[in-house]
Amino acid sequence: MVVYLKNWVLQFIDFTGIMSYTYKYPRPAVTADCVVMAKEEVPKVLLIERGFEPFKGCWAFPGGFMNMDETTEQCAIRELEEETGLKLNDLYQIGAYSKVDRDPRGRTITVAYLAIVDAPAEVRGQDDAAEAQWFPIDALPPLAFDHEDIMRDAIELYKST
Numbered sequence: 001m002v003v004y005l006k007n008w009v010l011q012f013i014d015f016t017g018i019m020s021y022t023y024k025y026p027r028p029a030v031t032a033d034c035v036v037m038a039k040e041e042v043p044k045v046l047l048i049e050r051g052f053e054p055f056k057g058c059w060a061f062p063g064g065f066m067n068m069d070e071t072t073e074q075c076a077i078r079e080l081e082e083e084t085g086l087k088l089n090d091l092y093q094i095g096a097y098s099k100v101d102r103d104p105r106g107r108t109i110t111v112a113y114l115a116i117v118d119a120p121a122e123v124r125g126q127d128d129a130a131e132a133q134w135f136p137i138d139a140l141p142p143l144a145f146d147h148e149d150i151m152r153d154a155i156e157l158y159k160s161t
Helices: 072-084 147-160
Strands: 002-006 009-013 019-023 029-038 044-050 063-065 092-097 108-117 129-136
Touching: 029 072, 029 147, 044 072, 063 072, 072 108, 072 129, 092 147, 108 147
Parallel strands: 029 108
Antiparallel strands: 002 009, 009 019, 029 044, 029 063, 044 129, 092 108
C-alpha cells in the first residue's frame, strides 16, 4: 500500500493501483494515559519521570501513543507495563482530553484511565521512562502536558468508587 498527500487529500493506493480510501481531513494522534492510585490514608499516585522531550525530566502519568491494532484501554495497560513494569487489567475511564495545545508535538487526543490498587507496588522506570515513583496526592510535583487536569478528574472518580 502506498500513502501520499496530494492537495490536502490523504490517499491510500493498494498494490493494484486502485485508490482504496480517500480522506481529506488531518488526523490527530491518539494516546492513552494510566493514573494508578493506591488506597492509603493519603492515597498515592504512580508517576513516571519522562526520559525524552517534550517535558524531559518532568513527571507524568504512564502513557503513550496507541497502536493501530489496539483500543485505548489496551494501550493504557501496555504503556503502564512498558514504562513501570506494573501489570494491571481493571481500569475505569476518566475521560478524553483534547485541548488543541495539550501536546507540543502536535494535535493529540488522550483517553485517560484510572486503576486502583490496594497498596503501592514495586515499580521501575523503563522504556522511555527514566524513573517511576509513587507520590502522595497531596504532595505531587508539577506535571507535564495537561496531567494536572487529568489528576483532578481522577481524584473525583477515585472518591466515587
